[in-house]
Amino acid sequence: MGVHKVKRVVNILHMYPDLLNLYGDKGNIECLKKRLEWRGIEVNVKSCTFQDNSIDLDNTDIVFLGGGSDREQKIVCEALLKQKQRLKEYVENSGVLLAVCGGYQLLGKYYQLEDEKIEGLSILDIYTEQGKKRLIGNIVLHNDEIGADIVGFENHGGRTYTGNYKNLGSVVKGYGNTGKSGFEGVVYKNVFATYLHGPLLPKNPKLCDHILKRVLEKKYPDNSSLAPLDDETEIKANEYMKEIILSK
Amino acid sequence: MKAKLAVLAAKAAALAAGAAGGKSSSMPGAVALRICPNLIEVLSKQVRKGIIVTCGTNGKTTTNNLMCSALEGKGYKVVCNKLGANMINGVATAFALAAGSDGRIDADYAAIEIDEASAPKVFKYMRPDVMVITNLFRDQLDRYGEIDITADLLKSAIEMVPKLTLVLNGDDPLCAQFGVKENRKSVFYGISEQVLPQTDDTKEGRFCPVCGAQMWFDYYHYSQLGKYECPKCAFKRPRIDVEVKNVDLGTPMRFTINNKPMVLNYKGFYNIYNMIAVYAGLSALGEDTNDFQNLLKGYKPQIGRMEEIVLCGKPVILNLAKNPAGFNQAIQTVLTDKRKKDIIIAINDNANDGRDVSWLWDVDFELVADEYMNTLTCTGKRLYDIALRFKYSDVKVDEITSDMKSAIEKAIKTDSEVCYVLVNYSAMYTTEDIMLELKKKYGGA
DSSP states (O other), X not given: XXXXXXXXXXXXXXXXXXXXXXXXXXXXXXXXXXHHHTTTOEEEEEEEOTTTOOXXXXXXXXXXXXXXXXXXXXXXXXXXXXXXXXXXXXXXXXXXXXXXXXXXXXXXXXEEOSSOEXXXXXXXXXXXXXXXXXXXXEEEEEETTTTEEEEEEEEEEEEEEOTTOBOSEEEEESOTTTSSSSEEOEEETTEXXXXXXXXXXXXXXXXXXXXXXXXXXXXXXXXXXXXOOOOHHXXXXXXXXXXXXXXX | OHHHHHHHHHHHHHHHHHHTTOOOSSHHHHHHHHHOTTHHHHHHTTOSSEEEEEESSSSHHHHHHHHHHHHHHTTOOEEEOTTOOOXXXXXXXXXXXXXXXXXXXXXXXXXXXXOGGGHHHHHTTOOOSEEEEOOOOOOOHHHHOOHHHHHHHHHHHHHTOTTOEEEEETTOHHHHGXXXXXXXXXXXXXXXSOOSOOOOOOOTTOBOTTTOOBOEEEEEEETTEEEEEOSSSSOBOOXXXXXXXXXXXXXXXXXXXXXXXXXXXXXXXXXXXXXXXXXXXXXXXXXXXXXXXXXXXXXXXXXXXXXXXXXXXXXXXEEEOOSHHHHHHHHHHHHTOOSOEEEEEEOOOSTTTOSOOGGGGGSXXXXXXXXXXXXXXXXXXXXXXXXXXXXXXXXXXXXXXXXXXXXXHHHHTSSOSEEEEEEOXXXXXXXXXXXXXXXXXXXXX
C-alpha cells in the first residue's frame, strides 16, 4: 500500500472576467486548471463578476486579475478599492495572485494618465505613468529562479516603476516594465504581476508549474509534489517562438 | 490636368504591378495621390447618383461587393474597391482605375468599403450620401488599440458629413449608438428572433455605450449582437426598419425581410446581416428593393468566404476569418454540416493579421470537435499556439505541421466526406494558391 494522500483541491478566483477580458485571459485560467487536473488535483474556478461582486478570499488559493480597456479598468478599480484591505491581507499572508496587464497596474499606488490619475490598490509599492507610445510586440524574458526563458506578448501604454522589487525576468528582447529598465513584471511573496498578457502560461509551462508549486506548498505543505507532465507541445511552442523573436 | 496625369500614372502602375504578379491594389492609388492629393475629391464629385460607403469590423467586403453587384444588376455603372483595399490608397486606386483616360469618371454610383481608422481621412475628400456600419468587434488589437478608439474614429468621420444617412446594424449596440442623435437619418436593420444557441463567447459591448451600465439582453445572436436594453438610461435596441424573421439555416437558407420571403443559396448566419445591410442600403439610396432576391443571384462570393473546390471528389471548403467573432461564426457554420469532416486550421501572425494571437482563446475552437470530426490539423505560422489552444481544451490534435499542402493532400485521402480549411487573413491567399495547384494535380471529380 502506498502512502495514503488526501485529495487535493485548488480554488481559483477569476476577478471580473466580465470586465477584464481584453486579451484571451482564458488561456491562463485554463492552463492553471488543466495542469492541476491532469495531476489528479480537483479544481474549482469561480468568477467574481461586476454584478455579484462576491469576493471570498478565505476559500481562494489563486486569484487571477486580468486586463481590460481603460474604461473597464476604472470600473473594476472602484469596485476593488472597497476590498483593498482584504486583498492586501491575502497577499501578505502569501496568497497566490497572478495579475496581468491592467491587473498589474491596479496593484500599484496609481496609474497617471495624461489627464487623470487612477488610484490603485496600493498592494505593491509601485506606480505607473502613461507613456507617449504603446509598447507592443513579442517579448522574451529570462527568469533565473525557474531557469527558463519566458515568451509572450506585451501591449501597454503604461510605464511601470517597480522600485526594489524582484522582477519576473530580465528582458532578453522586447520592452518590459518601462521600455528602458531591462526588467519585466514584479514578483513579491506569491504575487506574480506582468505585462505579458493572454495565453502566457500555456507556452511557459515551467512558470505555470512554479506558480502551482507555490499554491500547493502553502495549502498542502506536506503534500506539495507536482507530477511531471508531457510538455512536448508546450516546449516546442516556447522554443519556436523564442527562435522567431530572437532572430528578428 | 493633374487628375488626368494621376489617373494615367495609376493605370500604368497597375499594369506594371500586374505584369510583376503583384496583388496589391493600394499601390496604384498611392502613386496617383502623390501626383494629385485631392484626386478622390475630384473624381468622387463626378459620380452622378450617390456614394455609399461600408465600414465595420466584419462583413465589409462581402456587403460592399454585394451592394455593387445589386446596383449593377439594376443596370447602373458602379465604382467599387472590389478587392478590399480599403485605406485611402485603396480608395484612390478604385477611382483612378475606374476613370477613363480623359481622367473623368463615368459612373452612377460608388460603393466603397473603408477601413474604420481611415474613414476620417477619406471623408476629408469624399462626402458619401449613405454609410453602412456592419458591426464593431474586437479586431487586431495591436494595430488599433481598443474598440472605443474605433468607435470614436467613426463618430468623428460621421460628424464631418452633416447630410449623411446612416445604415446601422440595430442588433449591435456599438453600431446603434451612432444613430441615437436626432436630426440624422438612420435606417436600422436586424434579426428579430433568437436563432442560434446561446454561447459564452466574447461580448465586448455588453456595457451601455451611452451611460456605461451593464445592459440586459433578451437573447444574443453572437458576440454582443442581440436584443438589448440599458436598465439605467433610455438606450435600447432601436425600432428596426429592415427586419428579418422566420430564419431557417438549411440549404438553401430561408428567411423573411419585412415579411417578404427570401430563398438564397448562401452559407452562414452572418451572411443574413450582409444581405440585409445591402437591402437597407438600397432603401437609403432610394432604390427599389422589390427585386432583391434576383439582384443577389448575380453575386459571386469573394475568395475565402466558404469557397468550395472539389479535389479527388471531396469538397474542400476554404473560409477566412479575421477575428474572434468571425471565427466563432465560421465554427457555427462548420457545425451545421453533419457530414464526416476533416478540419485544418491555419493561423498566421503577419502584420496584416495582427501580431498578437491572444484572441485564439476568445474563440470557442473546441466546439469543432463534434462527433462528425474525422481529423484535426494545426498549421500556419502560429501552429503551436493553436495546437495548445486545443490541448488545453482536451481536444486531440492529429497533426501539427507547417506544410499546408501536405495537410490538404492528407485530408482529401481520408474516408471523410468534406474538408474544412479555416484560415486567418494572410494564410488565405497562399492556401487558395495551394488548393488551385492541387486541383490541377487531382482534378475535380
